[in-house]
Amino acid sequence: MKKWDKQFIGGEWRDGKGQRVYEDKNPYNDETLAEIRLASSDDIDVAYRSARDAQKKWEEVNAYDKVAVMERAVDLVKQRRDELVEILIAENGASHTKAQIEIDGAIGIMKEAATFPLRMHGKIMPSVIPGKENRIYHNPAGVVGIISPFNFPFHLTMRSLAPALAAGNGVVIKPDLQTMISGGLFMGKLFEDAGIPRGLLNITVCSSSEIKDAFVEHPIPQIISFTGSTPVGRHIGELCGRHLKRVALELGGNNAMIVLKDADVEKAAGSAAFGKFLNAGQICMSLNRIIVERPVYEEFVKVLVEKASQIKYGDPADRDVVVGPLINNKQVGRIQDLVDKSIEMGARYALRGDTKGNVFPPTILVDVTNDMPIAQEEIFGPAVGIIVVDDELEAIKVANDSEYGLSGAVHAGSIEHGVEVAKQIVTGMIHVNDQGVNDEPIVAFGGEKASGLGRYGGEWALHEFTTTKWISVQTMPREYPF
Template identity: 80%
Template sequence: MSKFAHWNKQYIGGTWREGRSETVHTDYNPYDESTLTQIRLANVEDIDEAYKAAKEAQVEWAQINPYQRVAIMEKAAALLLERREEIIEILIHENGASHLKANIEADAALGILKEAATFPIRMQGKIMPSVIPGKENRIYHKPAGVAGIISPFNFPFHLTMRSLAPALGAGNGVVLKPDLQTLISGGLFLAKLFEDAGIPKGLFNVTVCKSAEIGDAFVEHPIPQIISFTGSTPVGRHIGELCGRHLKRVALELGGNNVMIVLKDADIERAAAAAAFGKFLNSGQICMSLNRIIVERPVYDQFLNAFVKKASQLAYGDPRNKDVVVGPLINHRQVERIQKLVEQSIAAGAKYALQGKVEGNVFPPTILSHVTNDMPIAQEEIFGPAVGVIMVEDEEEAIRVANDSEYGLSGAVHAGSIEHGVEVAQRIETGMIHVNDQGVNDEPIVAFGGEKASGLGRYGGEWALHEFTTVKWISVQTKPREYPF
């Protein structure tokens, strides 16, 4: 029996129980495809029960002294530190994460949890003047109520925590729908963590369910006021449409076609090292991963050689091996999809600069040269360890090519002059961009989010606090008011 077999119950209304669906789902290890656990899925009735429990418990949660809520959130952070090795092991087996990636993810989740633990005492209001004599205007930040969170498989623990902790810290109830492929690391482990920290029964619920079975019920349910979704742009568009129809607030962190621009005066070795990390961490399965590397002609060959040399030294294979950097993709469908994009780009004129043999779900680091921006390797979000390097004549062409995409999530600019790098970065249509670094950056106190087809809203710090709260205006007429009739 797998050591993860006990993660086989839904967490609804503060109770660990089986779902009501007739479907039993098997959670697999993406490297060796061994069975981790099996769980009876939740259905629409379970989702309804979860939302009702969250709504009822949220009233209690909002009335608890803010310092007591801080203490509960801080206890969750302390428990995470105690259970750090447990979540790292789960991520390696369930997510295919390398030891490096699993540790980065645990640290990132802890960071946002600690930040969100301050939210209960940061729900600040304002007293403002009025044009009406004898009136005082008061502005209050209040919890939105109940948030529905849909989280992805790629950084399941952190990307769930990034919405969950701020939502709870701001005083809300939560119902979570984790990705089926990471139901433990992106869902049930978090339920146990916050249950043991002492949140009110029913405040946080995890519904492990299949979208094909529940349809749009998770989003369209009348109780949640906010839907937070991290995932693909096509699904995000659909969720955004549903939220608009039902007048719900929505936060969407969607796909990216992130660029790294390497200018001719850049430090090439530094740029190559950044590109290797920004492309191949978590086998490229990160929304912020570099998707296109745009290099000025005078340094193209030098950069390509340095990048290939760096990438060819990366160990790939079994993520249980601590030396491995590139582990398996989440499933074989993703392997086949990326192989097709690479093959189509080769047929269109790209050439292999680095190639390895695919084994199972492990796709080795792959670099293509002679890439143009209209090729599939440049047009599609790869979400895997393959990348195209594009040559441009000058800086202006680099900026034009970088902006020639529907996406605008993250990116990087490498330049000899930092301030010139900032000038170029200002011209790139993206929510986040990093000078002399790479695209994969996420800090708990900084605004995180994209432009264009990469999403709506911002996570992190005070921006997350605003995403999960609403504003209420109360005016006080301190003196009798004279009315015109």
């Protein structure tokens, strides 16, 4: 891992010019994996200028040649899969299962993006003016700045990177420091070896405390793509509005699963266990609240506790471990505080364990009400509250009683009844007889309310990273009124 000690700027692997050296550490055992001199604001400037200059050449590359580059990148991920799994386990604290899921998801995105160069369609439209022809072109936006998170670093960076590159843009990435390799530097090497033009992709490992808002406010990027917390997303959205930049924001979630009284309790509990405890709950789509109709409440709690108590937690290098460490100790304290305050307000433990280091055990609270911190705050960890309701109208009301609207789920005996309930939940995505953690490369992905703006995936991603231009052609003399 120590080889990942350079920035990737202007087609070169070089030291940053920042004020300090950052230690990238294993969140499970605190081992230092790599050290890197951070990038400065001057480095950000060089990166954006490099991406802009290279983008002009990349835009003119034949569409089939762009496809070939993207396909080579897919092949390289497959060849280097074992290395990437090791990096995700060591740097991100990912379990083997989570690492494999993450890589498969990224490959799906890359395959879909590889079709984009052949889908940059224009069209000719009629005009109200005699002798005029209207032509609509879809062009690259120019340069895209990507700020990516720590929780699914490879997947969530690639979700923006692959579509942006394939649509003909230059890119600069600012990965989360805690996952600088899996969320950034690894991709620099990947696409360098795949054959992209020199300087088209830049990876800037930097600290916001040093560069402030320079990454977003720089005049070159036309689009900023951010995945992360809602408070930071609001700030980035404000900056982009001030500078008239387009912005794609995938933010926090307070995702509810509704279990109706006619649901298959065994299947619902199985969905809940996966949707809550995958990646130790550090997923924006993870279940935050489970809302259960009273007739099946006690049975559901019993089955979920049985399933969750069998989940192994600890060292992610152990292939049997499902819940590995949280990304840092600050997160451990934050989640424990949410639990403690909810207990003080009347919630009870249905399942708890011993926290060791950054490993927080699977935790289930019952007698939860929707005003408790465990229900109001995004948990982003392996703890969940179960809320009992008297009927589905109350379930819908409780589910919607949140500023967030990212994902969710409904379990019902009748699929179409489940769909009708799902339609009433204000959220960008919701899944019937499944759980909240779903992401497919050809489907629109994004949230409502405080969960973000814009959509990723398939044709929606192609739209996010391109711009539309109208050119009219007057084929015969036009008569004017003066």
